[in-house]
Amino acid sequence: MTIISQIENQEKTSIDFRADDLIRETKVLTIARLAKMLVDLFGLDDPFEKIGKHEGEEIEMYFTELDGYITFILTSERGNFDCRAEKALNPVARLILTVEEGKILGVISSIIRSKNNLFSLIKLMKYIIPGKAKIKGSYVAAIKLVRCLMIGKHEVYSYQGGLFA
Template sequence: MAIISQIEDQEKTGIDVRANDLIRETKVLTIARLAIMLVDLFGLDEPFKKVGKHSGQEIEMYFTELDGYITFILASERENFDCVAEKANSPIARLIITVEEDKILNLISSIIRSKNNLFNLIKF
């Protein structure tokens, strides 16, 4: 009986870990989608014009609270902006975000609403 109980406990622990990983990954994906929506709604065209030769390059953002990555792919037009919830292949800048989980959305929103968001991203 003790062995069966241990196996059941290990299975429950494994399921809990996988469930927590799935929740964390879902949060990162949601933040990436929200970033795209915020750029569509509030993004200014001027910063995109400044991208110039950096178009197509990546900026990687790592969230310590969620242990997840979002990669912003730079574009010279707002309509071409994209970001993905994965680690960048060869980023030109890496940001490590150490804010609490409940403040991540405010941070992303303020970065997107700023006038020179590429340079502000690198300053963070």
């Protein structure tokens, strides 16, 4: 009887771990799809035109709390922008976000809502200096990705029931 209950407990534990993994993967996938959708709908063409020699390079974003990866592939056309919720094969740069799970969308929203200029890039240092975000690899490629994600103060944010209100 005790052996049967131990097996049942192991099965329940295994199911719980798989459910937690599925929830984390779903959150990472949702963030990736949100980034792609916002760039497709509201993104600016100018940062994509300035990709230059970095076109085709993979940049990986890693969320420590979710233990998940998003891979962005740099492209010179906004229409070809793509990101996948998986680990990169050969990343040129890696952005590591070490914020709490509940604050991940706030950080991503802050990046996306920033204007595409030097002053806004400097304002994002508030995440790098305390260690909430780290860049490993090519800083230039990582900055080019961040600039592609910046859509500025778009009218979608002024709507009271908007995406990040």
